Structures are given as C-alpha cells and as structure tokens.
Amino acid sequence: MSYKLTYFNLTALGEPIRLILHYGKINFEDNRIEYGDDWPTVKQTLPLPYGQMPILEHDGKLAHQSLAICRYVAKLAKLVGENDWENLEIDAAADTVNDFRQKIGQFSYEKDPDVKEKKKEALFGEILPYYVEKLEEQIKNNNGYLAAGKLTWADLYLVGILDYLNWMLGKDLLEEAPQMKALYEKVRGIPEIKAYIDQRPKTMM
Amino acid sequence: MSYKLTYFNLTALGEPIRLILHYGKINFEDNRIEYGDDWPTVKQTLPLPYGQMPILEHDGKLAHQSLAICRYVAKLAKLVGENDWENLEIDAAADTVNDFRQKIGQFSYEKDPDVKEKKKEALFGEILPYYVEKLEEQIKNNNGYLAAGKLTWADLYLVGILDYLNWMLGKDLLEEAPQMKALYEKVRGIPEIKAYIDQRPKTMM
Structure with a gap:
C-alpha cells in the first residue's frame, strides 16, 4: 500500500501533492x-x-x-467534499487556480523578448488584477477557503503552487491579497504541513 | 432536480457535457x-x-x-470508474486531452502572423504527431477506450471536442488515428448520443 511520488526537486506542480500526502499522514517515497x-x-x-x-x-x-493525482490523494487524506456538488465546486476552484498558473506560465516561459513584453502588459495590467480580485472575493465568500466553506484539497493546491507563481511573476502575489495571504498562512500553520515545510529541501522554487 | 447548461451555440467545450447528459438521459435545459x-x-x-x-x-x-462539470454529470450518468484509482486514470486521460486541446488552441488563436507560423511548425511537426501516437497507444492498451478499459466520460470528452480540434487545426485528426477514429464512431453510435447528434443545431464548429 505504499506510494511513490516522482517529481523535480522543486515545489511547483509536485508540492500540492506532497502537502496533501503529509496532511493525510500518508506514507510515501518523495522521489x-x-x-x-x-x-x-x-x-x-x-x-x-x-x-x-x-x-x-x-x-x-x-x-x-x-491535478488528477491531487484529487486521488485528497480522497485518501479526506480533503474532498461531502457530496458530488461540493466536489464540483472544489474541482472548479482547483481548475481556476490552474488556469491562473498557466496564464502566468505563458508569460514566464516566453522566450521571445518582444512577445514577452506584450504578455507582461496583459498579465500585469489585466489578468493578474482580475484573478486576484475574483479569488479574494471567492475566499471571502467561502469562510476563508476556496470552496465548500471549509478546508479542501483546492486550498492545498493553491498554497502548494503559490511560491512557484511568485517565482514566475518575480513578485509576491500575497502583498495585495489579504484573503489569500490569510489562507496561505492558515494552511502552512497546520501541524502536519508545518512539520513538513520546516524540514523540506531548500530549493530555488 | 433540473439542470440548465449555458454555453455558446457551438460544440467546443459545451459539447462533452451535452453528450454526457444525453448519454445518461438526464433532463436539462440546453441554453x-x-x-x-x-x-x-x-x-x-x-x-x-x-x-x-x-x-x-x-x-x-x-x-x-x-472539466469539473463533465466529472459531476458523469457521476449522474454512471460514466465514472469503479474505484478511486480508475477515477484517477480517467481524470488523467481527460486532462491529457485537455492539454492537447490547449496546445492546439495556442496556435489557432494566435493573432501575430510570425508567432503563429512558428507555433504552426512546432504543433504540426512535433506536438501533434507526439500526442496522436501516444493517444493511439493508450486507446489500444485500454480495450478501445481512453482509460480503465471501458467507456467513461473521458471518451465522451474527447469525442465531444474532436470536431472543435479539427476546426482549429483545419484538418481531420482522425485520418491518421485509426484507434481514435474507431472510438469516435463507437461513441457517436451509442443510441442516446446518435439521437442527440442527429437533431442538434448545425453550427460552424
């Protein structure tokens, strides 16, 4: 019944899975x-x-x-919803965070300097403020969480990739997002997650 | 207990949901x-x-x-897996089809002609052959379906967006993909789906 997770020695897309597994005290090899x-x-x-x-x-x-792996391990860690509609809301929240991640990535990984400059304008001028405002509103309306009014794997997904988003952006998203910041700190303060973060490898992102 | 789906009068991202709802004989308003x-x-x-x-x-x-809506209505239509691991495989298959869709979209919706030409080369030279080969292999290894060796909502997701993919590409993906073509025809031959497709509005995509 053991699990083996293989990813880069980075946070990014592996970290949400690691956070969920640690939250659920699920034994796994962190390859x-x-x-x-x-x-x-x-x-x-x-x-x-x-x-x-x-x-x-x-x-x-x-x-x-x-995301599929997150959803699977979230079932083991009991970070899913109580019914199908709650799971729909949780899935939609995680997909929205992922859309946001992809839009940031399309700027960050752009190699052509002219194209990148255009993408930067659109990202910082429109996309980023739009998503931050919407996410802030969503967290406010969900009792401090992303969905279903309680802690779910969508929150661990967001918190798990936030350092990666900030690395790609070259700025701290949380500076202008008090709701997200409170959620970030709340999740990182959960004993199982704090214990893991305190001892995880220090990586560039 | 009624459902209302709102989308453009197009296939694209709405059609997989419509197919799943029709397959499950679930009453809904197709707005x-x-x-x-x-x-x-x-x-x-x-x-x-x-x-x-x-x-x-x-x-x-x-x-x-x-995708979150597809997964939700798939539970109503009994197009999900029998256990958590099967659902992980189904989710991963749908996400992979969605990755493929996004890569095609990044080419199709590119407005700058020079950038578009570069994206076209990468798409038609590398990305498309890679995904088609992998998907063909996956369908072959799964008894003619995308995951779990049986019909699931991942198949209806692929079949539902295939006309949209072909429209974006300006070519028929199925010409060089016999496994995918057989799956496409099999799903469209399911009586509930055939009955819907025969009478659905004719749209540009």
Missing part, C-alpha cells in the same frame, strides 16, 4: 529528481506517460497529471 | 448563446464566475469549469 544539464538523459530512464512529471506509483500501477 | 457582435453586451447579463462558459445551474446553485 526528487534534480533538474540539471543531464535532465534530457535522466528523462529517458523515467516511465513518464506523456513525458511529464509528477507521476505517482502505487501497487505496480502508475499515474500522471498533477 | 445556447449566439456568439455574435453583441457577445460583450450579452456576457454582462450572464452570471459567469470567471467570465467564462460553460456554466451549470441546478437547485439554485451555479458551477463553472468544463
């Missing part, structure tokens, strides 16, 4: 791959269904896709 | 919005949580995010 010059070679040795991490292995089976 | 010059004005009158459709209304509640 961390260094992202270095030899990554293309190392990649060939890993069983990645569509060339991407994270992957989760369990009982001889293997799964990919970070 | 179709014309995408015309007045869309910005019409949009202001709709209760869209993050400015996007589709949305699903039920019992005075409202939800957004197409």
Whole structure:
C-alpha cells in the first residue's frame, strides 16, 4: 500500500501533492529528481506517460497529471467534499487556480523578448488584477477557503503552487491579497504541513 | 432536480457535457448563446464566475469549469470508474486531452502572423504527431477506450471536442488515428448520443 511520488526537486506542480500526502499522514517515497544539464538523459530512464512529471506509483500501477493525482490523494487524506456538488465546486476552484498558473506560465516561459513584453502588459495590467480580485472575493465568500466553506484539497493546491507563481511573476502575489495571504498562512500553520515545510529541501522554487 | 447548461451555440467545450447528459438521459435545459457582435453586451447579463462558459445551474446553485462539470454529470450518468484509482486514470486521460486541446488552441488563436507560423511548425511537426501516437497507444492498451478499459466520460470528452480540434487545426485528426477514429464512431453510435447528434443545431464548429 505504499506510494511513490516522482517529481523535480522543486515545489511547483509536485508540492500540492506532497502537502496533501503529509496532511493525510500518508506514507510515501518523495522521489526528487534534480533538474540539471543531464535532465534530457535522466528523462529517458523515467516511465513518464506523456513525458511529464509528477507521476505517482502505487501497487505496480502508475499515474500522471498533477491535478488528477491531487484529487486521488485528497480522497485518501479526506480533503474532498461531502457530496458530488461540493466536489464540483472544489474541482472548479482547483481548475481556476490552474488556469491562473498557466496564464502566468505563458508569460514566464516566453522566450521571445518582444512577445514577452506584450504578455507582461496583459498579465500585469489585466489578468493578474482580475484573478486576484475574483479569488479574494471567492475566499471571502467561502469562510476563508476556496470552496465548500471549509478546508479542501483546492486550498492545498493553491498554497502548494503559490511560491512557484511568485517565482514566475518575480513578485509576491500575497502583498495585495489579504484573503489569500490569510489562507496561505492558515494552511502552512497546520501541524502536519508545518512539520513538513520546516524540514523540506531548500530549493530555488 | 433540473439542470440548465449555458454555453455558446457551438460544440467546443459545451459539447462533452451535452453528450454526457444525453448519454445518461438526464433532463436539462440546453441554453445556447449566439456568439455574435453583441457577445460583450450579452456576457454582462450572464452570471459567469470567471467570465467564462460553460456554466451549470441546478437547485439554485451555479458551477463553472468544463472539466469539473463533465466529472459531476458523469457521476449522474454512471460514466465514472469503479474505484478511486480508475477515477484517477480517467481524470488523467481527460486532462491529457485537455492539454492537447490547449496546445492546439495556442496556435489557432494566435493573432501575430510570425508567432503563429512558428507555433504552426512546432504543433504540426512535433506536438501533434507526439500526442496522436501516444493517444493511439493508450486507446489500444485500454480495450478501445481512453482509460480503465471501458467507456467513461473521458471518451465522451474527447469525442465531444474532436470536431472543435479539427476546426482549429483545419484538418481531420482522425485520418491518421485509426484507434481514435474507431472510438469516435463507437461513441457517436451509442443510441442516446446518435439521437442527440442527429437533431442538434448545425453550427460552424
């Protein structure tokens, strides 16, 4: 019944899964791959269904896709909703955070300087303020959480990728988002999560 | 207990939800919005949580995010897995199809002609062949379906957006994908789905 999570030795898309597993006190092997010059070679040795991490292995089976893995481990950790509609709200919140992450990534990973400058204007001028305002409102309307008025895996998804979002943006999103900041601190203050964060490897993001 | 689905009068991201609802013989109002010059004005009158459709209304509640809605209605239609791991595989398959859709969309919706040409090269030269080969292999290994060796909502998601993918690409993906083509025809041959498709509005995509 053991689990093995394989991801870069970074937070980013692996961290929400790690947070959920630690929250649920679920035993797992935290297999961390260094992202270095030899990554293309190392990649060939890993069983990645569509060339991407994270992957989760369990009982001889293997799964990919970070949000799908989050949802699965959230069931083990009892971070899901009480009924189908609550789970719909939780899924929608996580997908919205993921949309936001992708929009930031499209700017951050853009290589062409002119294109990047245009994307920066749209991101900082429109997209970012829009999402921050909406997310703040959503957290306010959900008792300090993203969905269903209580702590769910959508919150751990957001908190788990926030450092990565800030790294991509080169600024701290929480400075102008008091609701999100309170949620971030609340989740990181949960004893199981705090204990993990205090001892996790220090990485660039 | 009635449902109301609001989306453009197009297939695209609304169609997988419509297919799942019809498959499950679930009564719903198929509220179709014309995408015309007045869309910005019409949009202001709709209760869209993050400015996007589709949305699903039920019992005075409202939800957004197409994949989350698909997963919810799939539970009603009994198109989900038998256990948590099967659902993980189904979710991962749907997310992979969605990744593929987004990569096609990033090319299709690009406005700058030079940037679009570069994206076209990457898409048609690398991304498309990669995904088609992987998806073909996955369908072959899953008894003719995307996941769990049986018909699930991931299949209806793929079949539901295929015409949209082809419209964005300007070519028929199924020409070089016999496994996907067989799955497409099998799903569209299901009596409840065939009956719906035969009478649905004819739209540009």
